[in-house]
Amino acid sequence: MGFIWHPCVMNSGEPWFRLGRLDVTTVMSVVLGVAASWLAWVVVPSLPALLSFSPTAVASGQLWRLVTWPFAEGLSLWSVLTLFFFWYFGTELENLIGRTRMIWLLVGVWAGLTVAATLTAVLFGAGAGLAGFGLIEFVILLLWIAEYPLRKFFFGIPAWVIGVVLVGVQALGMLASRAGSELVSLLLSLVLVALVAKQTGLLREYAWIPGGRRSGRTPRVKSSRAPRVSRAQLRDERRSRTDREQLDALLDQINDKGIHSLSAAQRRELLRLRERLRKS
Helix, strand or coil: CCCCCCHHHHCCCCCCEEECCEEECHHHHHHHHHHHHHHHHHHCCCHHHHHCECHHHHHCCCCCHHHHHHHCCCCCHHHHHHHHHHHHHHHHHHHHHCHHHHHHHHHHHHHHHHHHHHHHHHHHCCCCCECCCHHHHHHHHHHHHHHCCCCECHHHCEHHHHHHHHHHHHHHHHHHCCCHHHHHHHHHHHHHHHHHHHHCCCCCCCCCCCCCCCCCCCCCCCCCCCCCCCHHHHHHHHHHHHHHHHHHHHHHHHHHHCHHHCCHHHHHHHHHHHHHHHHC
């Protein structure tokens, strides 16, 4: 089965607010911000050149470029497709980790890409600039593939194969053009983004990536006598354990078949379990 768009990806369940019928989530807020930058580009065509990241320009005091480079792109068919794929895959990730953690993930992705480009410029004396949302969308797509490596794309190709091809094409193109500094920047960016993603709750299945919550370990008890536990505490622990088992089962279904395989009742149950476990 090929990669098929499904409208239920729009249902994140946790919008910050609504504009009419539009749920404005973290991902949708970014989409609207990028779309607004396109309108600004129509009015001021030279705007992308003023917003893009350039190591030499930043060194000369134009520090705003560190923040504004994702919006340094005009309107084109490719930019529209890039933003669509960011919305599609980013919304699925936001469904998993929630709107607040999605903010931190996007901030971490921006910071990781910016730090990698800056360090590369310092170490090699030259580095590629950053302009537009394409690189952020590329990283979000790779994170989605890492979360769902067995999901099928076009012609039944597993997602992990698509990820290997995308990274391989990028790396080979840089090697062919002798852009060693850009290749180092790309690899460093992927490392930094992986660390950030692990902290926000993604990449749980990749134990070799440091960070995140440790699982399967019980705290060491200093006293030889175990503390007394009330019946209410035992009941809460049993309920929490059951909730986690139900949540894991739903997440496994999403990982195997995609979020569109959940029924409306299952999606409501997923949100309810996530909120209850956050409060526990």
